[in-house]
Amino acid sequence: MPASPSPARLAAVDLLDQVLAQGRPLSEMARLEALAPADRAAAQRLAIEVLRGLERADKLLKPHLRKAPAVRVMNILRLGTVELCAGGAAHGVVSDCVEIAAKGKRTQGAKGLVNAVLRKVAETGPEGWARLRVPRLPKWLRGPLVAAWGPEAVAAMERAHFAGAPLDLSMKAGVPEGLGGEALPTGSVRLQDAGQVTALPGFGTGDWWVQDAAAALPVKLLGDLRGLKVLDMCAAPGGKTLQLAAAGAQVTALDLSEARLERVRENLARTGLEARLIAGDALEHGETYDAVLLDAPCSATGTIRRHPDLPHVHKGERISELIGLQEALLDHALRLVKPGGRLVYATCSLIPDEGECQVDEALQRHPGLSVLRPEAPWIEEAWRSSEGGLRLRPDFWAERGGMDGFYMAVLQRGESVGDFAAPAG
């Protein structure tokens, strides 16, 4: 009887098929639910490592393949190559990959190929790996980013994507005993090799939540929120809702997706924080607030170091539609904030059309609108952009382990923006 391959490796190949053959993101992982938590975490980690190193793996495999094999066979080979080049024990990796091929009707015939190719990769691959260039972003994204930030900055971003990301946590109050990690100047706690998140001190007691250090900054720009009525206009999965609630605001968390809002509900329950939840289209919401946070839907290109599947799942086809939605949401958010109140506009995008340009254009559309210069000891001058916002990039804080790409600006409305006429009925 053939030996069973490791469940984590088998699931990692399924995940790679899902992303690279079906164009579905890693976050849709229904099939992983049957796995033990440690195997699920290992499968995700392996799939992420392969996606980060995909360009190198394909270059190393090419000389050993006379013609391109079926996608699943290629994904088995990619997994084996990345593991071997990261120092994985050749015997275990090769025999597991052969067993994964043996398990599938359409891959059984490629068992011999998998065995022969991975044995060759085991001999010379690890040395060749280090000589290959840092994997590049796909053309649809690289072009606009080079135009915006220049070739050197984009090369630095690619190095940050390839290096991956540490785990950043936002604290509800103090840091729980035994958590360890580095206290970042912006207030987050950073763990370099965290392992299983649910096993860390303070998870069960809801003392913190996972949130990239850059993603934690837009809420900080809203200032003192104690007792204020605040709208989180695009709230799910809720990292910023938790921050707003922990800062003492009376929070309304709104999101179009009922399913994603469920994640906000779970996060509130775990942390013991409170917010009013509304599922619906923010463009139809008509209440006014002391402050509004608009963390708008976007290309999410700032999160590629955590989500290397993203450039394979999206090819930029939705960006112009997203830019239109951001503009409509920003105009509407201005009507929902009381005159004199603050609105923070944010996106986890590296594309200026979704950040700097949105604010520039809003200033032209609304003569009563101003951008407030954010002031805080943790703000670095290099982060400031000309229209008054903050631009964060994955290549910043390189010595500390980077940060997600983000854009954020604090807007203050005057009287002339115009109020929202709630739909009748």
Ligand SMILES: C[S@@+](CC[C@H](N)C(=O)[O-])C[C@H]1O[C@@H](n2cnc3c(N)ncnc32)[C@H](O)[C@@H]1O
């Ligand atoms: C960038 S995510 C928000 C992340 C969230 N603020 C956090 O920190 O966890 C954008 C969210 O906008 C929601 N969304 C998209 N269009 C919307 C609309 N018209 N009204 C309300 N929410 C919308 C999406 O469902 C998605 O959850």
